[in-house]
Amino acid sequence: MDHEVEKRAAGYKAASLIRDGMIVGLGTGSTAAYFIEALVQRIRQGLHIRAVASSRASAELARKGNIHVVDLNDVPKVDITVDGADEIDPLKRMIKGGGGAHVREKILAYASRELIVIVDETKCVSSLGKANLPVEILFFGSPSARFHLEERGYTGQWRTASDGSLFITENGNLLFDLHFDHPIKDPKEEHLKILQVPGVVDTGLFFDIAGRVIVGLADGSTKLL
Ligand code: 5RP
Numbered sequence: 001m002d003h004e005v006e007k008r009a010a011g012y013k014a015a016s017l018i019r020d021g022m023i024v025g026l027g028t029g030s031t032a033a034y035f036i037e038a039l040v041q042r043i044r045q046g047l048h049i050r051a052v053a054s055s056r057a058s059a060e061l062a063r064k065g066n067i068h069v070v071d072l073n074d075v076p077k078v079d080i081t082v083d084g085a086d087e088i089d090p091l092k093r094m095i096k097g098g099g100g101a102h103v104r105e106k107i108l109a110y111a112s113r114e115l116i117v118i119v120d121e122t123k124c125v126s127s128l129g130k131a132n133l134p135v136e137i138l139f140f141g142s143p144s145a146r147f148h149l150e151e152r153g154y155t156g157q158w159r160t161a162s163d164g165s166l167f168i169t170e171n172g173n174l175l176f177d178l179h180f181d182h183p184i185k186d187p188k189e190e191h192l193k194i195l196q197v198p199g200v201v202d203t204g205l206f207f208d209i210a211g212r213v214i215v216g217l218a219d220g221s222t223k224l225l
Contacts, residue, residue: 001207003216006120007084011035014082014118020048020125023075025108026062028055028101031118036077040065040080052078054108055187056170073087078112084133085117085151086204087152088124091215092117092225093187097134097204100159114211122213124225127183128205134159135194136201142174145223152193154178163166 006020006180010166011034018024018039026036036058043049043066050220052072053059072078085094094117096102109115135156137145159167159175184190191205213225 003120003122004045005220006216006218008034008216009169009220009222010020010118010120010214011082011203012038012216013216013222014116015039015042017116018047019079022049022079023070023077024049024051025061025081025112025117026051026053026079026082026117027060027081027105027108029084029099030193031084031120032058033058033061034081035118036061036065036067038121043067050075052081052108052111054081054083054104055099057099058193059119072111078108080114080116081108082116082118083109084125085119085127085206088117088119088210088213089126089128092210093128093129094206094210095116095128095133095204097136097209097217098205100134100212102134102168102204103136103169103202104170106202106209109206109209115209117210117213119215121217124155124215127185128187129184132156132179133184133190134204135178136169136171136173137176137202138201140172140201144192145197146176148197149178156161156195157196171201172205
């Protein structure tokens with residue numbers, strides 16, 4: 001368990017911004033789990049909301065705490081989604097998908113009036129690229145997709161589950177985790193280059209979508225970017 005104080009502080013601060021009647025998007029990961037924990041506490045104190053989850057794990061956590069979870073297809077718009085990130089740069093560009101949920105997280109973020117990002121300070125970087133960049137790929141023809149990525153100069157490996165088998169996303173696809181031996185100079189250009197390979201569903205690069213960023217600090221306080 002790493003940076004739990006910071007993650008908790010960010011999650012709890014984000015939960016304090018949620019108002020009665022909102023439809024709230026739930027991100028995925030250990031920081032988002034603190035947000036859900038704090039929301040559950042607020043619901044016990046009388047807050048009424050509905051939530052849309054980006055993963056089964058987050059939906060389960062929410063339901064356990066009596067949060068009313070609804071389907072994204074059944075709501076017109078999500079008011080606020082709160083989610084973590086693996087890396088975020090000064091332009092609020094991000095790498096996400098450490099938890100393997102970035103495709104649903106991106107759809108949920110785009111269906112929301114605001115995406116609030118909650119991170120500990122280690123996630124704030126001057127440029128993206130130290131973290132692996134997850135690319136979700138259809139199983140059909142996946143060796144060919146890998147070949148075409150490698151031909152374009154990318155290196156990486158298929159993500160595996162804890163038992164060594166291939167990791168399968170909730171969309172039934174594979175994840176190819178790219179690693180960069182240098183900072184990513186132009187994330188948008190890389191994203192578009194990767195998307196050109198048939199079979200690629202999406203990358204874990206996010207742009208022009210993060211609203212407020214809440215950074216949890218070691219003393220349990222937060223700062224807002
Ligand atoms: C899951 C994600 C997470 O938000 C990201 O991996 C950060 O996770 P954590 O809060 O556990 O560090 O994108 O797909």
